[in-house]
Amino acid sequence: MFTELNSILNTSPDSFTQGEFILVSDRQSDASFLIHHFLSFYLRARCKVCFLGLAQSFCHYGAVSQRLGVSLTQAKEKGQLVFFEGLKECLSVLLPKENNAESGAMNFLRDPPVGLRSLYEFVRSSMIGSGSMEEGAEQWGPNVLLVDDLSVLLSLGVDVGAVLDFSHYCRALVCSQMQGNMVMLVRCNKEEDDDDDGDEGSEVLLKGLIHQCNLNLHVQGLPTGYCKDIHGQVCD
């Protein structure tokens, strides 16, 4: 959790606006550090977090979060964190075995036109499932959904429209229905003024998500060029 960012955004683990969709985007840079920030932020705020970690393994997120002062393994054991490890699940779809029980959330890998319905069902079941709790289980705060990152879905062949539908459904569920928060990361490749129409997909996705979100944190390189010490700038 970065305290400077918290003061700029006027939030803190004790008080933050609910029902917000925060979009983190980057252009030729890497904004995943903001995802780590929000992950540790919401875990400290004692929210129930559902994290779709599609880009990296659980160990990576765990190691970084440990340095930021939160333990993902502990949060998972206590039931505060539901972690979906995309890398692990994808192997059961890409290399199917007979007796392998797959969760079905990564079905789109087998057949991209199917869309992200099963992934949405997973998110929904992890959020709604928390409603029915046993006696003695800890009460957590509002639900939070974190996604790292949506551009991986585009790389795996999912249609832009399907991803936009997915984010819309999640927003309706998490932000409107459950008054929770949602943070999603999307990455772009090319310069904004480039006429190259190869990257239309992620540009359309970015614009669509900017339209849907409440707050957009955009990370990009310095306009003056490459600098080793300052990696880039964040604007919202």
Place this chain on the structure above:
Amino acid sequence: MAAPMNSVGKTSADRLQANCTSFQKKTRSKLISIPGTRPSVQNGQLLVSTGVTSLDYLLGGGLAVGTVLLIEEDRFDSYSRMILKYFLAEGVVCRHELFVATAQDNPDEILQELPAPILDDVAVPKPVEQPRPTGEPQDSLDAMTIAWRYQNLPKVQSALASSSRFGHYYDVSKTMEAEIRQAAKCHCFYLPDHITPSSAAHSARVESYSALLKSLQEVIHREGFDLATPMSKSRNILRVGLHSLGSALWGDDLCCHDKPRHSHALTTFLYGLRALLRSSLSVAVVTLPSHLIQDRALMGNITRLCDNAIALESFKGSERETNPLYKDYHGLLFVRQVPHLNCLARQLPDHKDLAFKLKRKQFTIEKLQWIILGFQQKVMQNSQVEGKNICVSFSFYHQNL
């Protein structure tokens, strides 16, 4: 990170010392030291050498186990193939296992072209010596009286078995001797053996990538590189070399069309490859003919799905070959991406203008630095020019520091 660790962050793996500093020596008790690897000074990750010491330096000390290095090939695939061979040769010298997959040449051809290592104490593996009889006279002769603590250490260390040096040098003018090469176990995947051309042409998806992924997973499971398998006495690293992925010979039309039909086949494969590598003790080097791919956004996606990425541009055949400014070098090297695994931000390289040179015993990567010497009123000393020509010229001089 001077503040002491928060109690929230304590897990069973943490061993807080009495003085409660946040400095934790990362002793992963489960990892037995594997020859040819060393932990990174930055984040404690296990690193292997790529075989090229200057490339190791660029990548932050070496290639992290569980990651992929993408090499964007130069136009004639000469230097990228060379780096792949260095990588495999390093694996042979460190006694790692190799997995080589190609669609064009037979993997055995690449293996026969591996450069010869320059070892100070070259030891060709001899057959195991007969165990000496443990008779009394033997013990009394060998018993140490002063340095008795060293009694039980092995007397002679065979060179290749404990090649504790990280990164070796190779002589490219010679090929590796067959004896050294055969000491390392190698798994080959030659695409024509696995896929019949007729079946590939009619399928809706690119079958070659799934076959490759399956074969790699089988090797990982069978040979015990999986992290999930219980730790046995000795673990080893699997070095995966994938040659010219994405080319038409793999059944992919990425390099042929502007709007490829299976534009997501390669990216899906790379995602699966990342999944396999993260869950095993392996490291991969993938070469890709990126100069054939028209879609830059697709290259961006491919680069993001690999952890390390460099691009080579050789001067061969271009006008730069005869340019006196580049006379010391064979080409330019671009670092497209460095990973930031287990940490927030990546270690960016100091300089972005890098050039490489392949010498007989070393593949060096140096930075190009341009210095403007200034305006000069200079008499042209060109013998072809008659008379004196006074001209104003800018002089650019590149200096390697």
